[in-house]
Amino acid sequence: MKDTLQSCLGKHNCDIDEAVVSDMVTELCEANPLNSTLSRSGPLSSAYKRRAFFEEQFGVVKPVEYVLSKEENRTFQYIPLFKSLLQILNQKEIRDFIVHDSEAQSNSDTQYRAMSDGNYYKTNELFSAGHPSIAIILYVDDFEICNPLGTSRKKHKVTAVYWVLASVPALLRSSLTSIFLSILCKAGDVKRFGYSAVLEPLLKDLVSLEEEGLYVPALGRKVKGTVFSVVADNLGAHGMGGFVENFSGSHVCRFCLGERSQFQVKEVRTRAFQVRTKEQHEMHLQTVQENPALTHVCGVKRQCVLTENLKYFSVLSGYPPDVLHDLFEGIVPREMALCLQVFIKSKYITFEELNKSIKTFPYKWSDKTDAPQQIPLNFAARKSVGGNAHENWSLLRFLPLTIGSKIPEGEPAWEVLLVLKDIVELVVSPVHTEESICYLDSKISEHKHRLLQVFPQEKLIPKYHYLEHYPPADQGLWSTCVPLDYAF
Structure with missing residues (x-):
């Protein structure tokens, strides 16, 4: 800094004693707020103090570590949903989207422009009640943190669960600032311990959101919410939904009871395939549970982890097509x-x-x-x-x-x-x-x-x-291109 100051003074033909220049440099350094805050006695002098400052001033939500196996040191990270929601709903723009959805639903009988125009939203008891509610879209995907073609392939693969508010317009949902991380877990641990174990803390928060709601000070009331849909690839959707994950078998569709051997010659539009219903699905689940020797019944292997815990989520409509x-x-x-x-x-x-x-x-x-x-x-x-x-x-x-x-x-x-x-x-x-x-x-x-x-x-x-199955899904969800909203 001293050389810079002397060079600047020289350009303007200012002949100032070197001792004065040194004093000026000292005064400037001491007056610099960054230097004072990072000095040994400053409020941001250590990593611990900086983290505490960021949490207090910027509302940072810290992840919580959960243990899957203490003996083998298998863990995953969860970012509390309620704390994140409170930070987000402090923003007036986001609150307005939620309030607007509750007031504007069913405004269009002929056009599908938003989530609230779809049949699934209109028939959901929570979202169609006419009160502000929080509709959440979950996104589940695996990613490689090492070279996916090298020797470490799959060894360090991570399963990530993100979420976004469905009330936010699709144009804004594609922005990274609108997408929030919920869970990070090794993909191998998800396969070994199951979605029930990995999603447990998130499901507890979601159950509380459904039953009790989240108090939003700016609205002066509690707002309830639930999962509107889960965006995942076909393998992930079938894994979470409790359907078969082998797509070379007979019943490989989560939307209907059609057999793969018929896909070549028959079409959904001719009603050649029977659409899955809630009653049939429960009957298939009961049959599988009563007979452990059966690997699946019509493609159903087990209860959906979300349906098992959430009152307002349906496994038959909650997993949209993977565009x-x-x-x-x-x-x-x-x-x-x-x-x-x-x-x-x-x-x-x-x-x-x-x-x-x-x-x-x-x-x-x-x-x-x-x-x-x-x-x-x-x-x-x-x-x-x-x-x-x-x-x-x-x-x-x-x-x-x-x-x-x-x-x-x-x-x-x-x-x-x-x-x-x-x-x-x-x-x-x-x-x-x-x-x-x-x-x-x-x-x-x-x-x-x-x-x-x-x-x-x-x-x-x-x-x-x-x-x-895309046309009926469009009527139910308004748009089947939900996965394309995201740029993870």
């Missing part, structure tokens, strides 16, 4: 690989021209960030173009602009992709009507028939069947 894995990391890359292979074999375009078109296309704004990756050389053998969800979405959207001029009009494989593109645009739409949902239903049916006409030997994976 990200069903479409953008499942059907979309698979079908693009099949159809691109046809285009190359038919000599409409070469592999090199395809990748050049993808690479040189002038993507703009967010599309530039999520620009599609070039197609790998072994895409036909892998039956996938690779890429993550956003990259595959971008590739499908821009395919008509990148290579559409090279494909002859009426090419059957091209028609398959165009119908799939229509389906994707409808699925991610922020607003639905009864007409658009019916149109989506017809497009899904058309797509299935076109696909099997062009690729008759193609064995449909279960994700195609799950896609057929």
Whole structure:
């Protein structure tokens, strides 16, 4: 600092004694509030004091460690729900969203614009009571903290449980500031000890929120709440919901009683598959519990850990379709690989021209960030173009602009992709009507028939069947693209 001060004085031709400069530096350092607070006697002099200050001034909610096995030192971290909610509901904007939902529900009979327009919300006793309530969306996912392709693969995999307020508009829900961490646990421990053990502290808070509510000083009253839905991949949803986690078996759908062998030839829209009901589900649970020799009954293995504890949560409506894995990391890359292979074999375009078109296309704004990756050389053998969800979405959207001029009009494989593109645009739409949902239903049916006409030997994976359940899910939840709201 002394050299900087002398240099500055020299620029202005100020000849000041060096002792005076030293005194000035000393005074400036002592007057600096950062130096005084971090000094040995300052209020932020140690890590302990800084943590205490942050907790007091910024409302930091500290995680609590819970023990799964004392002998083996197996633990997980939980961030108390009530403390986090109190901090969030201190903000007027968030409170207004909750109050507005209670006042605005059922305002639209013809459009699905928000959670409160869906049938599940309208028929939920807590949310439809007309009082302010807290609707929570849980998000459960695993992530690797080491190289997922290296020798440590799965060794350090962590299961994370996040939550977000469903009343917050979808545009804001995608912001990291609206997403709150609840639980961190080793994925292996979740599998070993079960969701019941890992979710126990969260479930206790949720039960209290349902029965007693949370007192919000700014509202001058207690507000009750519960879980509206759980966002997870199909494996996670089936694990938490108590359904079979083996998707090569017979009953692999959590929405209906259809058998996998029938998925190829029958459709949900024709009512060929019986939708699961509460009475049937309870009967299946009872049969499994009475006969331990049975691994499952119609895909039901055990009681859902949330339904077992929460009065207002339904296992049959609380696990929405997994759009990200069903479409953008499942059907979309698979079908693009099949159809691109046809285009190359038919000599409409070469592999090199395809990748050049993808690479040189002038993507703009967010599309530039999520620009599609070039197609790998072994895409036909892998039956996938690779890429993550956003990259595959971008590739499908821009395919008509990148290579559409090279494909002859009426090419059957091209028609398959165009119908799939229509389906994707409808699925991610922020607003639905009864007409658009019916149109989506017809497009899904058309797509299935076109696909099997062009690729008759193609064995449909279960994700195609799950896609057929999207239209009724839209009516129930307002939107099936809940997973895409998040950017974890």
